[in-house]
Amino acid sequence: MTEEKLSIIEALKTICEDLFSKRVISRVLAFTEGEIKEIPVVSLITNPEGLKGLKWDESCNKPLAKLLLGLKPKTAIIARPYDARAVVMYINENQLKRDDVFIIGVGKDASDFPVFDAFAKDPSPLQSAREPSPSRGSLDFFLAEIDRCILCYACRQACWGCYCPSCFMERGIPDWTPAGVGREAKIAFHLGRTMHLAGRCVECGGCKTACPSGVNLKYLIDSLTQMCYEEYGHKAGMEEGARDPLSDYRCDDGQPGFLE
Amino acid sequence: MLLSASVKISSVKDALAALLKDYEVAAPVSDGANLLYSYITDPNDVVFSDQLPYKSPKEFLLPQTEKILAFGEDSAEDIQEAKKTVIFDVRPCDLSAFKRITDKVFSEGKFKDGFYMRRRKASATIGMACKSLKPGCFCNLRGIDKSYSTECDIFLTPAGEDEYIAAAHTPVGCDLLKSCFRSVPAAFSPEPAELSETLEICSEEKDVFEKVNWDAMSASCISCGTCTFVCPACHCFDFKDKGSVRYRVWDSCMYSAFTLHASGHNPRAGKPERFRQRFMHKYVYMLKNIGESACFGCGRCTRKCPAGINARRVLECIKAEAAGGSDG
Ligand code: SF4
Ligand code: SF4
Ligand code: SF4
Ligand code: SF4
Numbered sequence: 001m002t003e004e005k006l007s008i009i010e011a012l013k014t015i016c017e018d019l020f021s022k023r024v025i026s027r028v029l030a031f032t033e034g035e036i037k038e039i040p041v042v043s044l045i046t047n048p049e050g051l052k053g054l055k056w057d058e059s060c061n062k063p064l065a066k067l068l069l070g071l072k073p074k075t076a077i078i079a080r081p082y083d084a085r086a087v088v089m090y091i092n093e094n095q096l097k098r099d100d101v102f103i104i105g106v107g108k109d110a111s112d113f114p115v116f117d118a119f120a121k122d123p124s125p126l127q128s129a130r131e132p133s134p135s136r137g138s139l140d141f142f143l144a145e146i147d148r149c150i151l152c153y154a155c156r157q158a159c160w161g162c163y164c165p166s167c168f169m170e171r172g173i174p175d176w177t178p179a180g181v182g183r184e185a186k187i188a189f190h191l192g193r194t195m196h197l198a199g200r201c202v203e204c205g206g207c208k209t210a211c212p213s214g215v216n217l218k219y220l221i222d223s224l225t226q227m228c229y230e231e232y233g234h235k236a237g238m239e240e241g242a243r244d245p246l247s248d249y250r251c252d253d254g255q256p257g258f259l260e
Numbered sequence: 261m262l263l264s265a266s267v268k269i270s271s272v273k274d275a276l277a278a279l280l281k282d283y284e285v286a287a288p289v290s291d292g293a294n295l296l297y298s299y300i301t302d303p304n305d306v307v308f309s310d311q312l313p314y315k316s317p318k319e320f321l322l323p324q325t326e327k328i329l330a331f332g333e334d335s336a337e338d339i340q341e342a343k344k345t346v347i348f349d350v351r352p353c354d355l356s357a358f359k360r361i362t363d364k365v366f367s368e369g370k371f372k373d374g375f376y377m378r379r380r381k382a383s384a385t386i387g388m389a390c391k392s393l394k395p396g397c398f399c400n401l402r403g404i405d406k407s408y409s410t411e412c413d414i415f416l417t418p419a420g421e422d423e424y425i426a427a428a429h430t431p432v433g434c435d436l437l438k439s440c441f442r443s444v445p446a447a448f449s450p451e452p453a454e455l456s457e458t459l460e461i462c463s464e465e466k467d468v469f470e471k472v473n474w475d476a477m478s479a480s481c482i483s484c485g486t487c488t489f490v491c492p493a494c495h496c497f498d499f500k501d502k503g504s505v506r507y508r509v510w511d512s513c514m515y516s517a518f519t520l521h522a523s524g525h526n527p528r529a530g531k532p533e534r535f536r537q538r539f540m541h542k543y544v545y546m547l548k549n550i551g552e553s554a555c556f557g558c559g560r561c562t563r564k565c566p567a568g569i570n571a572r573r574v575l576e577c578i579k580a581e582a583a584g585g586s587d588g
Contacts, residue, residue, distance in 0.1 A: 031568075034568050035570055035573065036395040036562070036563075036570070037395075038395070039396075041567070041568035041569070042480035042566075043479075043480060044476075044479045062567075067479070067480060148294075150324065150489060151324075152486055152489045152512075153485065154482075154566060157566075158566055165516075170517050180325035180502075181325045181509065182325070206566075209566065210486070210566035212315075212486045212490055213293065213296075213314070214291075214292075215293075
């Protein structure tokens with residue numbers, strides 16, 4: 001491990017030990033070393049002892065914020081910018097209270113974090129994960145990805161924004177889904193999920209990193225993210241209290257969008 | 261072993277081409293992102309490597325979706341007899357999962373599953389030795405010899421630079437070996453297996469259920485079900501009716517809708533209970549019911565878990581906690 005990463009880990013340990021000793025938090029949501037070097041373990045650390053195994057490198061690239069849901073306060077989360085943005089989204093969507101979470105941001109610049117309670121500088125953070133849209137032959141590209149999908153829903157489970165207690169794909173009345181695991185069902189799921197994430201995606205790439213089959217359909221969501229930015233100057237999870245384009249309606253809206 | 265012969269590696273593609281005349285052939289191929297078992301049309305697409313395809317080959321015996329009933333305007337015509345299939349390059353862990361789990365569950369119990377049985381009968385398996393344990397693999401702790409298996413029709417063991425020893429274990433295997441492979445009879449006695457002590461939960465069911473801290477054990481799980489989809493031994497399914505067709509589809513104990521009753525009640529209310537079900541079904545109930553745990557240490561669940569949950573570690577923790585004196 002590089003010097004840089006080691007010093008980040010030391011900084012994180014110091015912050016967390018302090019929080020534990022002052023009883024500010026009861027657990028830390030973080031990555032720890034596992035037996036397999038390339039596979040970091042997502043852990044809820046409940047005592048200073050547990051901080052020993054903290055891990056921080058490029059392989060720690062899965063979003064963590066979703067695990068905050070349902071936890072009793074107060075949890076510290078070692079957050080990349082996308083986790084902080086997801087926390088803001090949860091606050092905006094009334095799923096979390098700001099006081100329930102202690103955000104320890106790790107990134108290039110504190111200004112990348114909409115909110116944080118502590119910050120550790122990472123001079124070589126993950127690159128932002130927006131996908132270039134395939135311009136030519138995109139139907140072929142889309143269908144190739146769809147064919148690879150095994151409809152396991154790991155992408156949905158990994159996404160901060162997919163927290164409905166019962167997903168539209170699992171509702172019997174009305175039954176939205178074509179039966180079986182064919183193209184139709186997979187397309188219905190992915191397009192449905194894409195629409196539900198319009199203007200809400202925090203660009204964590206969790207849907208991609210969780211997928212066992214290496215499916216990349218995040219570019220669909222990215223195109224909506226781009227659109228929301230261009231049309232409304234909106235970036236999800238950057239501001240507490242902000243309304244998302246799709247949950248905000250104004251009569252004087254000059255761009256009614258697809259409702260037109 | 262009924263027959264053993266030496267086969268040049270270079271002739272295996274010819275053998276696959278010969279098989280393709282009469283059989284559907286499923287073999288490891290790359291889709292750009294992953295190595296996976298897939299039906300092939302060209303033997304040149306087959307990837308020969310020591311890697312394990314990311315999903316098990318169970319889908320060729322128990323497809324993820326299958327039409328099992330139709331009435332009225334939809335005809336049942338395409339609920340056909342199973343196609344003759346050869347599954348190529350199946351490793352010892354997966355071969356054991358077929359033989360000791362899905363075969364027992366679907367064809368030896370009180371309820372016989374005609375769909376599975378027809379496919380199994382129409383399928384031949386060509387096994388292959390693993391050269392190494394991949395990260396996450398723990399077949400050696402689950403009683404599986406990575407280098408040899410008799411639970412298939414033909415088993416290929418690398419012998420020297422450019423040949424395999426093919427061991428045929430069934431009459432079907434002998435026929436295939438004689439008719440499709442250019443082979444030279446050769447004596448073969450497999451090396452004794454290098455196995456470690458089997459990692460098994462020995463405690464009482466009640467202790468495993470009650471003493472293990474399932475909340476902590478499952479805390480980072482995101483209920484994605486990936487572990488069960490890629491596993492060769494997981495075999496839970498559900499039915500789905502659409503119009504006048506009934507389908508069988510894979511299900512997963514890790515999903516929140518698993519065992520959800522029509523009333524809205526779910527006896528396994530949350531994630532810890534579902535996580536408990538996965539491990540207890542595999543290592544406790546199956547052992548009790550059919551004398552075999554439903555895990556052969558292939559490591560797929562560990563390699564693909566987005567939360568980095570390591571099945572072997574979990575198993576060790578469960579074993580320790582269940583055997584511990586105090587209540588977890
Ligand atoms: S995680 Fe991947 S395979 Fe699973 S449903 Fe999503 S895209 Fe499909
Ligand atoms: S859609 Fe994908 S990239 Fe966007 S927030 Fe959800 S998991 Fe992250
Ligand atoms: S439980 Fe995991 S290691 Fe065991 S057979 Fe299934 S996928 Fe392989
Ligand atoms: S793959 Fe991991 S996170 Fe997903 S359901 Fe299985 S144990 Fe949970």
